[in-house]
Amino acid sequence: MFHKEGTQSILLGSIFTAVVLLLSDYLIDQYWLKIGVQIATLLLLIIILQFFRNPKRNVISDENIILAPVDGKVVVIEEVFEGEYFKDKRLQISIFMSPINVHVTRYGLSGLVKFSKYHPGKFLVAWHPKASEENERTTIVIENETFGEVLYRQIAGALARRIVNYAQEGMQVIQGTDAGFIKFGSRVDIFLPLGTTINVSLNDKAVGGKTVIATKL
Structure with missing residues (x-):
């Protein structure tokens, strides 16, 4: 497929x-x-x-978990200041996709799309510390009852020249369904509320729509 x-x-x-x-x-x-x-x-x-492969992944929606939005390696887990939307401290998880990974982006949780914005920018290597702020990227915020507002950011890499984002403000989205596509090497950052339980470690291999990256107990 x-x-x-x-x-x-x-x-x-x-x-x-x-x-x-x-x-x-x-x-x-x-x-x-x-x-x-x-x-x-x-x-x-x-x-x-x-x-361009798009493996079918059956997802049973669960409001108490957040699934990995993409396939790749967990390269960042840290508390940071998110300055575009929240303007406060959040827990950041970053997943790096190499050119051989599946590049489909999936919704990590179900909820209402509160914010969706495209930013033109540079094409630094995806793991560069400034890539999240300076590269071409899209920022999407989804709100649900369990986690409140969760932000994820699709970031283009040195080779990526096109980010596809299906999320539009006001949409109701379903966990695990198709949220977009990023061509070639790239990265996705997820910003979670402080106090969220993180279920992955650095260098873990995440599977989009399958790997539980966070839970709310």
Whole structure:
């Protein structure tokens, strides 16, 4: 199963592969060169397909937990000052996605979208300390009865050149469903109320829509 954001890329990649395979038979006489070109083209198509994969994950919604919004490695767990929306201290969890991770963003909790804003910006490497404030990014705040307001931020990386965000203010969203897509290496920061129980550790591998990153007891 592939994400709808990859439809154009997959179509163009498939056409390109078919053309190269067809023309290489007629235009390249040297056997090993022809095979090399064909293998490289097929590998490129495989990379495109794996990047846009969208594995189905059945989620049973639970108001007392927050699920990882993306696949990747937990790279930050700390108390920070969140200056865009809350303007106070929050618990931050950051998940870094490499180019080989699934890049679908999922809603980590159900609730009402209170805030959704796109920020143009730089393309620093996603793990850079200033990436959260200076890179291209989107900020989304969801409110639910258990946790109150929770903010998550999609952050473009050095290679990412497009962030897709489906959240719009006033929407009711459901935990685990499709919230958007980020192309290539990138990061998602989650800002939680102080006192929230964190269920992951640094360097843990998170699975979007599956891994419980926080609970409210």
